């Protein structure tokens with residue numbers, strides 16, 4: 224039986240080096256021979272600076288020291304994403320990484336909050352209930368506070384959820400050093416073409432200077448070009464731009480100004496939105512927009528006009544099609560990263576898709592040769608994950624009162640996938656949210672965005688009425704007190720970084 228030994232990764236962006244690092248950590252050099260081919264003439268996409276909490280598991284799996292990693296990547300901490308002007312101009316909400324309150328008698332907390340909300344709206348003199356008082360991550364983010372979870376704390380600080388912002392180029396470099404130290408080989412050269420066997424498998428890659436590199440399993444991390452999975456194997460692409468019309472971004476860095484914010488900000492704009500990602504040494508900014516509704520020049524000008532401080536780089540334009548390959552694994556080639564598909568960066572899911580692609584590949588790693596069963600399982604789970612992320616991101620555009628531009632009117636009236644329509648309808652009728660199998664975003668995330676985008680359920684879980692009103696008031700007060708107590712222990716984000724992981 225043919226033995227699979229030589230693993231060839233084409234591409235040295237975040238996808239290529241995350242994959243190489245994970246393979247180097249999982250397997251020994253006696254088991255597999257891992258080679259990365261990258262071209263320093265071509266470069267990488269060099270964005271991908273905001274993450275979600277799962278990235279910590281990836282770093283932990285690699286055994287990375289978090290402070291060392293943050294120092295070397297100019298990293299900061301992230302407690303969620305603030306959405307400004309999305310529901311309507313002037314609106315503001317947070318998609319925090321941590322939970323709201325606690326589930327009571329098996330009923331998620333948001334149903335109790337909805338009950339209180341219903342009572343409050345019936346009483347026109349009462350104050351609306353500030354959701355941030357029930358979520359430590361949100362409350363701390365509002366005041367630029369941060370510290371890591373404090374084991375043993377009797378407050379929600381014991382389980383604080385966080386992610387990072389970091390410099391994408393430095394992150395790839397960090398992982399490159401990690402992988403090279405563990406025996407991964409590097410070839411800096413340009414891919415020209417692939418050689419194929421009669422079976423349709425790839426046998427070798429031809430490079431401009433170094434001749435050919437033979438392999439048994441090829442991992443396509445060549446970015447949007449998808450040189451192996453598409454240019455060579457032509458698996459085809461499912462285009463989702465009718466649901467996610469933003470297909471271009473202008474990115475530009477600027478000086479750091481105020482206190483370091485422990486969250487990403489996403490501000491809605493006439494034909495898309497703008498990101499602000501605070502790093503230790505600079506702020507990353509980007510204007511994501513739909514080329515059907517705005518020209519590059521106009522988008523670049525809008526970005527320049529709204530930079531919070533002096534620009535540090537020239538604006539850079541990036542283009543993509545939201546969507547996915549029909550098959551991420553075909554023959555003996557697995558696409559990971561932008562070559563496999565992309566959902567625009569609103570919910571910072573690019574690196575997450577890479578991470579889960581890697582962990583799926585390692586779980587289904589072929590022993591002697593690629594089997595149809597491995598490929599089918601990989602493709603099924605990959606499709607499921609990206610389709611549910613797609614739905615979650617579409618929700619931000621669809622559920623809006625904004626009708627102040629042709630772009631927002633299009634979004635308001637566009638058709639949406641049935642899977643998303645069902646989720647919205649269920650929430651609208653009863654406040655219920657069900658997480659389908661292992662979909663990436665949980666009930667907390669869905670609630671944050673459904674509520675933040677102004678969808679008001681007609682009712683809530685009937686069990687939420689089981690608690691007498693006074694008892695519920697007391698419980699809600701206890702939760703806000705516990706959150707306030709946890710928050711009181713948290714230093715300023717800026718100070719925490721200075722103490723723990725300031726870059727040299």
Ligand SMILES: Cc1cc2nc3c(=O)[nH]c(=O)nc-3n(C[C@H](O)[C@H](O)[C@H](O)COP(=O)(O)OP(=O)(O)OC[C@H]3O[C@@H](n4cnc5c(N)ncnc54)[C@H](O)[C@@H]3O)c2cc1C
Pocket residue numbers: 233234235236237238239260261262263265266267268269270271272273274391412413414415444445446447448450472509541543559560561562568571572573574575577
């Ligand atoms: C505007 C934008 C914003 C984003 N923001 C976020 C975010 O906030 N959070 C997040 O998680 N993700 C984000 N992403 C996604 C994230 O940037 C990518 O998932 C991540 O950088 C992985 O890219 P990659 O390695 O697949 O591709 P690339 O970085 O493009 O790397 C491709 C590699 O292939 C090599 N290559 C290409 N052609 C050849 C050739 N002919 N020969 C040899 N080598 C070649 C290149 O040299 C490079 O090394 C964003 C993406 C975009 C477009």
